[in-house]
Amino acid sequence: MKSRLTGLALSALALSASLASAQDYPAQPITLVNPYAAGGSADLIARTLAEGMTERLGQPVVVENRPGAATAIAATYVAQSDPDGYTLLIASSPTHFITPEIQPVQYEGLADFAPVAMIANVPNVLVVGSGAELSTLEELVAKAKESPDTLAFASVGNGSLPHLSSVLLMQETDTQMVHIPYGGAAPAVVDVLAGNVDLAFLNLPPLLPHIESGALVPLGVAAPERTPLLPDVATMAELGLGEFQMSTWFGVSAPANTPEDVVAKLDAAIADTLQDEELRQRLEASGVMMFYKPTDEFAGFLESESERLLKLLDAADVPRN
Template sequence: MNRKTFISAAMATLLALGAGASLAQDYPAKPVRIMVGATAGGGTDILARMLADKFRVSMKQSFVVENRPGAANTLAADATAKAPADGYTLLVATNTGQAIAPHLLKLAYDPLKDLQPIGMVVVVPHLLLVGADEKARSAGELIAEIKANPSRYAYASSGIGSTQHIAGESLNLTAGTKAVHVPYKGSSAAHTDLIGGQVQFMLDTTSSAMGQVKAGALRALAVTTPKRLDELPNVPTVRELGMPSLEITTWYGLYTTAGTPRDVVDKLGAELQRTLKLPDVQERLRALGGQSEDLTLQQFTEFGRSEFERFGKLVKAANIKAQ
């Protein structure tokens, strides 16, 4: 390479680097959409609006939440995957859409290739729940009752392909039980029937069930995290009970369109981590029973891929089909 060619190449590299730095420095220069694959008022929507409020103040730009419920949270993900790769379309996603639905539905996008991870928002554990009037006082007693009376026991979930559904089938696989799955349109309706005895147990998120547990309407027999919860110190973990395969949680992550410039992704990731450390945000996450996970971008990306593979195996093993 002669001297003139070398200088030209160096100048081109510097200009490209400068353009990238300028892009991150100027971002966001216009309103940003945050896509949510669920209806307003649910856990995903609450988290998205919390982030939108904080980003709006700190990044001095409008962040607008757009709800596109349906198809197991994949409609919002599809819109994000097909948006311009500029960081102006974000997605608050859960493992229902990112790791379970792709194994049940035929999608027009690849969640591992067409969506760019930004960072983990929060992990919400599940509780093994029974109604206050249920005979079983422990997970062991519940499993023994299911085996002794298989035709009597059914478990609830918030829908086919939900984490609650996967967790219930995992319990069947782990314990050798054959409880029947009864899907509902959301946790609230499921809780009503669980309290009334129409279904006998459920593995639901702390964010949905904690209020009913503390009110005494539902009884928690186990929690699906490696450590006990500070809010429920007397409830054992599934690992303590010898069922570590039931360590299934609902997690929420922030994504954008694949191909978005790395400096924009890094800026959003840094802002997400700063926001999650705010005392009022920490308090809100604790109220949901959520746990923060301080993962690097690479760790979160690898976590998403491992969850995709893990849930794919569970869907196959339980022979779960979309209906």
């Protein structure tokens, strides 16, 4: 009986300490780890979010860039950090599903994280070069059907969202095209502009200046709604391809077992930040669209998105680890 009472007392003390910790949170600066290099959309999102969260939480939220290994360096670091809410990850499809499937990593893509909130997405836009003499999706599909495996599409690597977007396009239109992977968006765009490849599904920001100049022709946006930066370009769904959504989304995740009260405080700070009109306008001007989902919805999204993207990896014949 004495042993049992001692155990209950220890459990009560642990619970009390946990509650006190959650009530006092945050008591020190928070690190928001970005798995991408400085200067891109993820970095803009992270720094804008950190600015708003700092104001709302009363502690500095510091962005730390840890690029490399297709996001695995940053994801591993956060997954192995203390689950106290002071080390967070800018989450994306590669951190949670794609990279753990196609290369060896030291973490579990879903099990080792606590979802906090989805924050934004960057539309992927289907483009062709102006010299391709294709001005609509219908014309592209007709040409692909007429001459299978002659049109080539660029991506930023095997298993990347631009790759899987084109795989989904081929599935939805019953066409076959040739995949040409590149080491990043910049060389892919260069070759579409030069006519060395016919098309690409890439993030909007690096495409926008070339679309505005007329060098690239946008055929469709793979997002839930049109982007304000291309108001005249229809979504893939509007073009008859059902719920064709392959945007590059970003969220915030914490290490698994982070206290629920801490996660709730973080979620509330993120939600309030994303209501800030000045911050929203700053992000939207760069091609980023707000796409907030609270903790529970974000967790459900991760489960369904994982299933969807793993099926596309199978269809793309991407080697698994």
